Amino acid sequence: MTDVRDDLNQVLDQLGQMGGMSSEKEAVIITMRDQLDSLIRNPELFSRVIDSYKMNVSALGTWIMQVIEQPLQIDAIYFTSPDTPAPSHHAGLFSKLAHEAKKLYYSFIIDYNVIGNVADASEQSETITVWIGSGRDQANVLKKLADENFTYETGINVNVELVDINTLLQATLAGQGPDVALGVANDWPMNYGLRNAVIDLSEFEDIHSIQDDFFESAWEPYVYQDNIYGLPETQTFPMMFYRRDILAELDLDLPQTWDEMKVALSVLSKNQMDLGMLPSEQTYSMLLYQNGGEYYEENGIRSAIDSEEGIQAFREFTEFYSDYTLDRETNIEQRFRTGESPIIISDFTTYNNLMVSAPDIRGLWGFTTVPGTVREDGTIDNTVTTNGIYMPDGRTSSTAAVMMEGTSSKENSWEFLKWWVSEEAQTAFGKELESLMGAAARYPTANRHAFENLPWPTRDYQALSAQMENLRGIPQVPGGYFTWRNVNNAFYRTVVNQNMAPREALTEYVRYINDEINHKRNEFNMDILTSP
Structure with missing residues (x-):
């Protein structure tokens, strides 16, 4: 920590020499340096400030990328002889007033949209x-x-x-x-x-x-x-991101199925790590389709998630957060970066964020298809969904x-x-x-041919292509917005309140889903479900 603190001080000195003055750009470095100072004096504080420490490390990584990619902005260039002072670049009071008056005037006649x-x-x-x-x-x-x-x-x-x-x-x-x-x-x-x-x-x-x-x-x-x-x-669709360095250190192979993932979870747990997978609609629908379930039946006239396949998927979904105690609300990208979650299931656009905001682990991670469910014929079903409405980050x-x-x-x-x-x-x-x-x-x-033309590295594109072979969409039906809302309610009754079994909770809330579908179909003069 002392070496890193000294390096940050050296960076601050160099920035001061180049810029001639301090700026707000140095705030991230100063914050990190000051925290290191306090930790050097009293290392026992580490357990109390670990969350803010991780946030500062993440902010520092983002700062590095911003500094590397910062654009050059020039307002004016003056050519003068050495003995002639450069014109002042400070506007006078009347110039500022005139500028603000023009801005006010043009705001009434220009459509900035x-x-x-x-x-x-x-x-x-x-x-x-x-x-x-x-x-x-x-x-x-x-x-x-x-x-x-x-x-x-x-x-x-x-x-x-x-x-x-x-x-x-x-x-x-x-x-x-x-x-x-x-x-x-x-x-x-x-x-x-x-x-x-x-x-x-x-x-x-x-x-x-x-x-x-x-x-x-x-x-x-x-x-x-x-x-x-x-x-x-x-x-977009989910992919499995993994830290190569940590899995190699743990001598842990990438899980290909959810059964293998549960074995890997026991290894991660022994090393104070876990899987990063938030309880979102994409997570639930992935397990639903892999278990052979469907969202709706009879052309959307009623919910089908209370079938045996749907109940099995919901039970498996809840077990990850009850039996294996996965975090329900956390920044899985940050935990992936710090190594607390060396495996995460996340939307593939997380790739973009990690490439920019996590330069400290560049080259140490990769992504591949999500774990699957073994079919009766021995093949692995890696189906994921492409359009879950409610994602963890909004x-x-x-x-x-x-x-x-x-x-x-x-x-x-x-x-x-x-x-x-x-x-x-x-x-x-x-x-x-x-x-x-x-x-x-x-x-x-979404254009499959245009997707091929984007500058993906070969290995990453091959992983994405493999997952694209197993994509499903979530159908939209009148009243369908009630589906995930009530699956989530059943999830909380099962996992958070722990006062209801998965089958009972899901069966109870499916009634609300069917009632809303009936209500909307009646509103649009469609056939409705006449029996539960």
């Missing part, structure tokens, strides 16, 4: 409005690609607006919605479609020409009763592009949607984002 140029009103018949809610960098890249490629080839202008996509419902009700919305959550298209808020894309005859560009699992949440309410945009695991019912340019909007989800557009968008924002912005496109 609009990205790039805006088509003239005279071109309205050949103009569509596209809403995107993912971020300004993404919106800028989209606008650039649309202008250079789509508009150039078709003559259709695209006005891109950066909005909070959660306002789409209010805007639709007010008649102020866009023609096309991108990045909507995977449970929205079906729910909007039943309420005639988005267009059924199956009415376009050439939709079948693009279906093979995606895995069948990518379509599942957007298709209901032969209606297609959205196009797959992004698609993200939505896959998104869609939809055409709003209020559009006045159906054909133009359809041309844009086809272009947007095409291999060429998705490849260009992914590469532009990564060149602009770094590896953390690697785009999880």
Whole structure:
């Protein structure tokens, strides 16, 4: 600790010499150095401050990457003779007042949501409005690609607006919605479609020409009763991440099945380690499908998770957090980085975060397919789901592009949607984002051909390809939002309160799921379940 503290002091001295003054960029290093100082004086404090120590180490790793990749920003360059002082770069009081007055004035006449140029009103018949809610960098890249490629080839202008996509419902009700919305959550298209808020894309005859560009699992949440309410945009799924160095030290092989994982858990537990796997919908649905279960039966008229396969999956799901005491709420990425969880099951986009924020373990970890369940024929079922709505960190695991019912340019909007989800557009968008924002912005496109074109290392792409062969989607049905909510309720009755057996808890809460499905189907004049 003394050596590391001295190294940090040396770094601070060098930064001071280069910059000529201190800055807020040094705060992370100073915090880490001061904590080391206190620990050097009294090592017994370590057990009390271990959480903050790990956070500081993580912050320091992030700082290193930011410093390495920081851009060069220049406001002005002055060429002067040695005896001439450079102009002052400090604005005077009146200059500041004038600048603030201009900002106030332009805030009333400029729409800051609009990205790039805006088509003239005279071109309205050949103009569509596209809403995107993912971020300004993404919106800028989209606008650039649309202008250079789509508009150039078709003559259709695209006005891109950066909005909070959660306002789409209010805007639709007010008649102020866009023609096309991108990045909507995977449970929205079906729910909007039943309420005639988005267009059924199956009415376009050439939709079948693009279906093979995606895995069948990518379509599942957007298709209901032969209606297609959205196009797959992004698609993610879980992978198993592992620390090569720690597993080698423990002489532990990578588990291929859940039975092997339980054996590995006993080894990890003896070494004060555990598996990082949060109780999310993706975790539960992975076990459900691997056990041969289904979410719904009879075209979504009732829940099927109370079948024997579903109950077995739920029992296995709860045992990980009751019998094996896995953490239910924790930062598994941080625990993976510190080595407390040398194996984690997490969305594959965790790869992007680790590549950027964990330089201290670069080269010491990898990822592969998730453990599976052994079938009767001896093969291993590694099925995972691609669109669990509720993820532990609040993200939505896959998104869609939809055409709003209020559009006045159906054909133009359809041309844009086809272009947007095409291999060429998705490849260009992914590469532009990564060149602009770094590896953390690697785009999880749902287009299988575009995914192949992204700059994945060979070994990592092979692991992803192996998992892609075993993907399932979670179907969306009226009232389906009640499914995971009540599975989670049953989980807490079983694991947290410990006052109900898994079978009893799941059976009780499935009744609430079926009641809500009945209620929604009745609302939309569909057949309902007449017997429990």
